[in-house]
Amino acid sequence: xxxxxxxxxxxxxxxxxxxxxxxxxxxxxxxxxxxxxxxxxxxxxxxxxxxxxxxxxxxxxxxxxxxxxxxxxxxxxxxxxxxxxxxxxxxxxxxxxxxxxxxxxxxxxxxxxxxxxxxxxxxxxxxxxxxxxxxxxxxxxxxxxxxxxxxxxxxxxxxxxxxxxxxxxxxxxxxxxxxxxxxxxxxxxxxxxxxxxxxxxxxxxxxxxxxxxxxxxxxxxxxxxxx
Numbered sequence: 207x208x209x210x211x212x213x214x215x216x217x218x219x220x221x222x223x224x225x226x227x228x229x230x231x232x233x234x235x236x237x238x239x240x241x242x243x244x245x246x247x248x249x250x251x252x253x254x255x256x257x258x259x260x261x262x263x264x265x266x267x268x269x270x271x272x273x274x275x276x277x278x279x280x281x282x283x284x285x286x287x288x289x290x291x292x293x294x295x296x297x298x299x300x301x302x303x304x305x306x307x308x309x310x311x312x313x314x315x316x317x318x319x320x321x322x323x324x325x326x327x328x329x330x331x332x333x334x335x336x337x338x339x340x341x342x343x344x345x346x347x348x349x350x351x352x353x354x355x356x357x358x359x360x361x362x363x364x365x366x367x368x369x370x371x372x373x374x375x376x377x378x379x380x381x382x383x384x385x386x387x388x389x390x391x392x393x394x395x396x397x398x399x400x401x402x403x404x405x406x407x408x409x410x411x412x413x414x415x416x417x418x419x420x421x422x423x424x425x426x427x428x429x430x431x432x433x
Contacts, residue, residue: 213365223304227297255380326349356383361393372393399416
């Protein structure tokens with residue numbers, strides 16, 4: 207029996223890495239530079255996962271399109287400066303147990319791993335390189351190339367690149383945007399509760415998990431080799 211190809215796609219911020227310090231600090235600098243009231247921390251974190259233009263439309267809805275674009279540029283500059291200051295060490299740490307899980311999953315054949323993130327390509331590549339994870343993922347989809355979540359474009363591209371059909375793919379994420387994206391792509395969804403959206407916001411996920419060990423168990427249908 208030939209095993210079908212399978213695909214596990216991970217969100218990044220709030221799922222693989224705890225980037226809230228970088229995100230909140232960079233957003234604070236962007237709004238302060240623009241002379242605008244800084245949104246509350248929780249409000250900022252609720253937008254994690256969206257593309258930056260969509261984020262600014264949510265956080266500064268009264269601002270003109272030009273001012274929102276300026277906020278996007280200021281945020282990118284602040285975030286890049288934090289990354290440069292961190293040097294070769296990532297400023298956004300991996301959640302405990304994530305590195306080991308990814309490296310275990312990488313050894314399973316015929317399983318592919320992918321990423322779907324609101325990060326830029328530059329930011330994603332820098333993060334994966336800093337954590338020595340670039341070789342774990344065969345497909346990496348980011349905001350530079352796709353509409354913002356919850357549009358399914360990232361997942362459709364990941365499936366196309368790997369040749370995996372929707373029935374053999376699953377998305378792992380921490381926000382309602384991730385879950386809605388998975389549903390729009392007709393793939394299974396697993397929500398993790400250690401990220402930035404409350405458990406109540408994740409109710410539409412097929413499975414909700416509270417730990418990396420529980421995530422490994424929830425992924426069994428995609429990792430178990432059928433005899």
